[in-house]
Amino acid sequence: MATTGEFHDYILEHLQKVGLVTTRKMMGEYCVYYQGKMIGDICDNCLLLKPTASVLRLLPNAERAYPYEGSKTLMVVVEDVENTALMREVLEAMSKELPQPKAKKKKKEDQTRAIKES
Secondary structure (H helix, E strand, O other): OOOOHHHHHHHHHHHOOOOOEEEEEEOOEEEEEEOOEEEEEEEOOEEEEOOOHHHHHHOOOOOEEOOOOOOOOOEEEEOOOOOHHHHHHHHHHHHHHOOOOOOOOOOHHHHHHHHHHO
C-alpha cells in the first residue's frame, strides 16, 4: 500500500516545525531529509527513521519495521510525530550522527560543455 498524500502532508507539517525537512517521492513512498541528510522514509503511512544510536536511545520502546519487502535495514517506527520537542531532539541528534551527503557528480553534458570551452 502506497503512502497517501494526506499522511505525507501530515508528517511533513509536523516535522517542519523542527526545521528544514523535505521529502522526495520514490516509487509511491517518500525519502525524508533533515537539513539535507536522509533520516528515514515515509512508507505505508508510517514514519520510519534510521536506527542511529540517538534514535534508539530517545525512542527505546518504538517498534521496528522494514520499509519495504526485501529491505536489509530494520527502521524505527515513529508514533508520536506531533511531539515537537521530542522530534526536535531526535532530528538534531540524528543530524550530528549522520554523514554529510556526498557531492553530486556533474552531469555528462556539463562535463562535455566544460571540455569544449577549454
